[in-house]
Amino acid sequence: MVTSRDGLCGIGELAERAGVTVKTVRFYSDRGLLPEALRSAGGHRRYGPEALGRLRLIRSLRALGLPLPEVRRVLDEEDGADDVLEEAVAGQLREVGSELRALRWREAALRLVRECPPGERADRLRLVGAVSAPPSTEPLVRFWRGWLPQRMPARAASAFLEVAVPRPPDDPAPEQVLAFARLNALTLAPCPGTARPQPDAHRATGARGAAVLYTGLAEAYELAGGPLRRGADPHAGEALDCFVDAYTGAYGVRDSPDFRRVLARRLAADPRIDRYWELVAEVVTAPGSAPEPTPGAAHDWLLAALEAQTAAGAA
Template sequence: MDGNDAHYSIGDLARRTGLTVKTIRFYADTGLVPPTDRTTAGYRRYDVHALARLDLVRTLRELGLDLAAIRRVLERETPLHEVAAAHAEAIDVQIRTLRLRRAVLRAVAQRASTPEETTLMHKLAKLSDAERRRLVHDFIDDTFGGLDANPAFVAMLRSAMPELPDEPSAEQVEAWVELGELVQDPDFRAAIRAMAEHQAAERADGDTTGLHHDLTATVRSLVGAALADGIAPSAPEADAVLAGLTAAYAETFGRPDDAALRQWLLTRLETANDPRAERYWHLLAAINGWPAPDSLREVFEWFTAALRARLAAC
């Protein structure tokens, strides 16, 4: 029965393919693998071509193709390579979904999350890349929209979007959930809106000096040294540090280094001194796998306290 003209019973096919008789009969009834002919008693018989067709159906089913797609391949309505490519893409989506679910479950386990937290975590985590970007862009539009704020800063915000990898860690999922909650927090939005309004007011007064990375480096250097030396913001030794800082700001902004500058600086720092703003960038770095940015909270708190102490003494 091994020749090309050999005919097999359903039982023979079942033994050769490992499929059940019921499955083979189903494929026959649906027309996927019709019998070659029948015996005089009405029993189905299959030739080697039907056997090969059945092997292909079994293989495609094991690869996950549905019966409709298999029928299109068998009837040559759709080339097999096109069906395979489409199915591979669908599997890629399923794999990404499963990896994301695994990361959410691990985050839930690590955090001992409540049912409510778990629901929110799942809801935010399953957003697509486009939906995540839309959520952040909505936050930026709400906080900076309609204002002539620092364009370089707004451009930096829009260029830095959360991008969860295909296989995120539990920590990355947690970071995204926290960021997703943060950008929807009305109180945080109000705080950032106040910063944007302050920026716009300064630009209206002629400030077009940019992002001030050099000033940030100066503050980090001078105040970092003071902190390392244990100098308190109100200590007499802090006067020289503060003088160096105000001189740098006066030069950058083209203003006299006087009491008015110090008051302006204090207002500027107090407006921007929301720890959640720094947290935003740390969460974004965690999501995207970037190096964690240095924290500037302590140095700017020292700077603010030093200014406040001197202005209160005046």
């Protein structure tokens, strides 16, 4: 690298060989990333043979988007440099992924506004403007926190939220952006009355029973997913039995035809959030694909199966 007799080079020569400006070399030097070997009698910076390789490494790390503190960690860590570099690159990949998701959502939102009739644009702008990019599911989580029984065990509540709160697609179609924006608006809308209505099934179980109930319901909804995907009509079977068992386990009672009739009446009278589940299905289903069963669709299918069974028993 060097041409001088002492094996050192000046800042201008180093900058030229590295293909950068003198200002860039001075910047990294002043921040301690590119140490000088010494200063000449006139105060000029002098660099050793290793400076060119170090400067090129700095430029490569910066080109990957690593901030200066991460660059310093990689340069300073001798034995674990590979581990530090891997960690830093992984962090940058996560950040880039988030930026890409945000750009895809912005693109889909812009297409949504551009392609809608002029008379609907103001409403579309209001809806999509209330959603961050990438979108946050926090309003949906807060909605369910208010709906679920108080003092419900954290593990059971988290398991339910995993199912009830849809994960926004990374590369959405405009229709999915619109559905998520409407879902966001639905969960942020003020509740009628003084409090969000709670289903009787929640109030009757208590905190411990709620955990039993929702664990059982999750299993029943999964079992109902198969018939739903096949387009089968509601019917008695394993999924319905699991559905009823969730309630008997939560209430601490035995299954019987009388219990099933009471349960059918109670569930039919409970508050419903059908619009929420309709929008969830639109969010998670790509245009042109068969809709994936949601917990709401599974619940409706199981309730219809229960009502059909109890009606047949009464007849």
